[in-house]
Amino acid sequence: MANFKMREPRKFNHKYIYVDERKEKLDKIVENAKRDLGMLPPKETTYEERIRGSFVGENSHIERRRTGGSRMTTRFAVGALFVCVFVFYYILKTVYGYI
Numbered sequence: 001m002a003n004f005k006m007r008e009p010r011k012f013n014h015k016y017i018y019v020d021e022r023k024e025k026l027d028k029i030v031e032n033a034k035r036d037l038g039m040l041p042p043k044e045t046t047y048e049e050r051i052r053g054s055f056v057g058e059n060s061h062i063e064r065r066r067t068g069g070s071r072m073t074t075r076f077a078v079g080a081l082f083v084c085v086f087v088f089y090y091i092l093k094t095v096y097g098y099i
Helices: 021-037 047-051 060-067 074-096
Strands: none
Touching: none
């Protein structure tokens, strides 16, 4: 039974009907521009924004996943080994006449 994967449940994806994402994005750009020009006071950060991502740097496996660090997967390693063995076999067969 270890060969079969357990199916993950379908993720909840709620799409709002009466929301204009373009308008919200433009409003956010205008608000940031006004803050940069000094027309609005600086935005106070909430405690959620301050602690978001602060624990990621402490865990190397999470940091690697977040930055997209490259690690050789098992399937890639087996495939590369198979290709190397095939090339070695081909060279022995054609150049030296073995096998």
